[in-house]
Amino acid sequence: MAVYTTVDDAALAEFLTAYDVGTVLSFAGIAEGVENSNYLLRTDQAHYILTLYEKRTDAADLPFFIEVMEVLANSGLNCPLPVPARDGSILQELAGRPCAIFSFLDGTWSRFPNREKCAELGRTLATMHLNCAPVTRRRPNALGPDAWQPLFDSVGDGADVLGTGMTRQIQERLDSILADWPRDLPSGVIHADLFPNNVLFINDKLTGVIDFYFACDDLFAYDLAICLNSWCFEPDGSFNLTKSRAMLRAYQSVRPLSDAEISAIPTLAAGSAMRFFLTRLYDWINTPDDALVSPKDPMEYWAILRFHQSVSGTAAYGIGI
Amino acid sequence: MAVYTTVDDAALAEFLTAYDVGTVLSFAGIAEGVENSNYLLRTDQAHYILTLYEKRTDAADLPFFIEVMEVLANSGLNCPLPVPARDGSILQELAGRPCAIFSFLDGTWSRFPNREKCAELGRTLATMHLNCAPVTRRRPNALGPDAWQPLFDSVGDGADVLGTGMTRQIQERLDSILADWPRDLPSGVIHADLFPNNVLFINDKLTGVIDFYFACDDLFAYDLAICLNSWCFEPDGSFNLTKSRAMLRAYQSVRPLSDAEISAIPTLAAGSAMRFFLTRLYDWINTPDDALVSPKDPMEYWAILRFHQSVSGTAAYGIGI
Numbered sequence: 001m002a003v004y005t006t007v008d009d010a011a012l013a014e015f016l017t018a019y020d021v022g023t024v025l026s027f028a029g030i031a032e033g034v035e036n037s038n039y040l041l042r043t044d045q046a047h048y049i050l051t052l053y054e055k056r057t058d059a060a061d062l063p064f065f066i067e068v069m070e071v072l073a074n075s076g077l078n079c080p081l082p083v084p085a086r087d088g089s090i091l092q093e094l095a096g097r098p099c100a101i102f103s104f105l106d107g108t109w110s111r112f113p114n115r116e117k118c119a120e121l122g123r124t125l126a127t128m129h130l131n132c133a134p135v136t137r138r139r140p141n142a143l144g145p146d147a148w149q150p151l152f153d154s155v156g157d158g159a160d161v162l163g164t165g166m167t168r169q170i171q172e173r174l175d176s177i178l179a180d181w182p183r184d185l186p187s188g189v190i191h192a193d194l195f196p197n198n199v200l201f202i203n204d205k206l207t208g209v210i211d212f213y214f215a216c217d218d219l220f221a222y223d224l225a226i227c228l229n230s231w232c233f234e235p236d237g238s239f240n241l242t243k244s245r246a247m248l249r250a251y252q253s254v255r256p257l258s259d260a261e262i263s264a265i266p267t268l269a270a271g272s273a274m275r276f277f278l279t280r281l282y283d284w285i286n287t288p289d290d291a292l293v294s295p296k297d298p299m300e301y302w303a304i305l306r307f308h309q310s311v312s313g314t315a316a317y318g319i320g321i
Numbered sequence: 322m323a324v325y326t327t328v329d330d331a332a333l334a335e336f337l338t339a340y341d342v343g344t345v346l347s348f349a350g351i352a353e354g355v356e357n358s359n360y361l362l363r364t365d366q367a368h369y370i371l372t373l374y375e376k377r378t379d380a381a382d383l384p385f386f387i388e389v390m391e392v393l394a395n396s397g398l399n400c401p402l403p404v405p406a407r408d409g410s411i412l413q414e415l416a417g418r419p420c421a422i423f424s425f426l427d428g429t430w431s432r433f434p435n436r437e438k439c440a441e442l443g444r445t446l447a448t449m450h451l452n453c454a455p456v457t458r459r460r461p462n463a464l465g466p467d468a469w470q471p472l473f474d475s476v477g478d479g480a481d482v483l484g485t486g487m488t489r490q491i492q493e494r495l496d497s498i499l500a501d502w503p504r505d506l507p508s509g510v511i512h513a514d515l516f517p518n519n520v521l522f523i524n525d526k527l528t529g530v531i532d533f534y535f536a537c538d539d540l541f542a543y544d545l546a547i548c549l550n551s552w553c554f555e556p557d558g559s560f561n562l563t564k565s566r567a568m569l570r571a572y573q574s575v576r577p578l579s580d581a582e583i584s585a586i587p588t589l590a591a592g593s594a595m596r597f598f599l600t601r602l603y604d605w606i607n608t609p610d611d612a613l614v615s616p617k618d619p620m621e622y623w624a625i626l627r628f629h630q631s632v633s634g635t636a637a638y639g640i641g642i
Contacts, residue, residue, distance in 0.1 A: 008431075008432040009429050009430065009431045009432060010431075010432065010433070012429070023523065023524075024429055024523070025427040025428070025523065026425075026427050026428065026429060026521075027429045028351040028352070028353060028361060029351065029352035029353070030349040030350065030351055030352065030361070031349070031350035031351065031352055032349060032350070040349060040351070040361065042427075104347075106346040106347050106363075107346070107347065108330050108333070108345055108347060108348045109330065110329075110330045110331075111329040111330060111331065112331070200347075202344065202345070202346065203344075
């Protein structure tokens with residue numbers, strides 16, 4: 001849960017004089033998102049989300065994120081549309097933080113998405129990849145493969161709290177992933193954090209994709225691998241091939257994967273698992289005990305990583321070349 | 322902020338099969354309230370609040386709170402109306418917690434309410450006192466004057482963390498309040514926690530009174546004293562007589578105060594300050610460092626207490642006999 005910055009009624013009223021959003025009917029901090037403070041703002045005109053960017057989001061990256069959302073929303077994709085102030089600007093300041101107002105998207109997220117939802121996600125992800133083409137700004141992936149060794153080095157031998165010999169095992173698996181990493185696959189703007197809590201549904205219809213604050217330029221198939229990891233493993237850690245096949249087929253119905261992309265799936269999925277394992281490991285070691293947000297267990301992603309390094313071919317994902 | 326219990330989409334869908342509230346459009350934990358978990362539930366029919374009662378709320382008290390809200394909402398007062406399940410029951414269970422659904426009230430709360438809002442509050446408070454007459458259940462005030470000495474005893478000499486000699490000073494002021502405490506003033510159901518964050522406005526019009534989880538049977542004028550303390554002191558600690566007068570006059574336009582009630586205001590207001598000072602002191606000493614909710618500074622209420630024990634008559638509140 002997260003509302004790091006408090007906005008009182010007087011500050012809100014003063015802030016909203018710069019906008020044409022109508023009369024405020026309700027305003028409540030919501031317990032979603034871990035990086036920024038989010039408020040649900042309802043006026044007599046519409047529902048909005050007011051996001052205050054906290055220090056973990058680099059203000060210099062905000063124009064990129066805003067552009068991605070504008071391009072996607074204007075292309076018809078269900079993602080938040082930035083709402084400009086009267087002077088046309090998107091980024092404002094409130095309570096000492098950069099902030100912006102966005103359209104509100106209906107829907108609820110699903111902790112364990114079913115096969116139909118996995119297919120919806122696959123179609124939407126491919127559409128996002130294609131529709132982001134007009135984005136002009138660039139943002140390298142700060143958490144891409146080049147970042148993993150430095151990130152791992154920064155925790156020293158801290159990984160050994162997870163089990164004897166873990167530091168050595170992680171290094172071996174990381175070396176293997178980096179040695180196999182594909183460098184010349186189709187790339188463009190990716191979401192890079194499309195976990196189920198960032199995708200909204202009403203029944204099985206996808207109604208919203210949110211939280212673009214890890215978006216960057218990287219391999220399209222890597223974005224898909226992040227989704228395979230976060231959508232297709234069951235609560236007991238088992239991999240659901242039916243869901244994986246549904247997601248991959250739906251993706252390909254919009255943007256067919258090349259043979260090189262398909263062949264790279266096990267490595268990309270292992271790399272995605274390594275990325276989330278390492279950031280969780282970092283947070284596990286560095287989160288103060290009194291933090292508002294509890295760190296997630298890195299070992300969930302260690303098991304996923306081992307799965308991908310044990311498969312004998314892409315048939316394990318329900319796809320062939 | 323507070324969302325102690327997580328409700329996922331599958332649990333929510335299963336839970337809502339017992340209700341006729343329509344199709345869920347959005348569902349978000351909100352960072353309001355410190356005792357319970359609150360979710361904003363929007364369906365194609367209406368907005369609702371889903372409250373899960375956490376362990377600080379005694380389940381045995383819930384029927385009383387629910388009855389108060391039902392009686393008030395049905396009398397036309399802007400307070401949450403409990404929404405029954407198809408079988409007619411209000412209290413249900415979700416994620417192992419007692420819970421209930423309520424109508425959602427528009428409006429935002431005001432950190433420093435102006436004179437017009439203080440008058441609105443006065444009128445509404447008097448209306449609440451009159452309209453609660455049909456409530457049949459009873460609930461003694463667990464934090465009334467009889468509770469203050471035991472509460473103070475439970476912190477031992479812990480108050481000395483606030484300053485040398487504080488334990489002695491508190492005891493002297495508590496003795497003085499209890500010696501003067503009026504026992505035979507008009508009484509009935511009171512809200513007992515009507516701070517500005519529990520009252521919603523659109524512009525200066527009062528649109529909602531919420532959070533009835535301290536409601537109990539006690540002196541009506543004590544409820545008014547709680548409001549004088551929480552609405553009429555400025556950020557710098559000064560007492561705003563104009564706001565106090567507006568609140569008292571508006572209250573009396575609906576339910577005139579007796580001479581005995583007016584005379585008792587300084588003692589009732591000092592007692593109210595003592596009650597919030599003592600509970601904040603208790604939380605200050607007993608809240609673990611890693612708690613989700615930071616304890617409030619008790620010294621704010623010590624200054625308010627000293628103000629009331631220094632006034633020379635009810636004219637200080639803008640009211641005479």
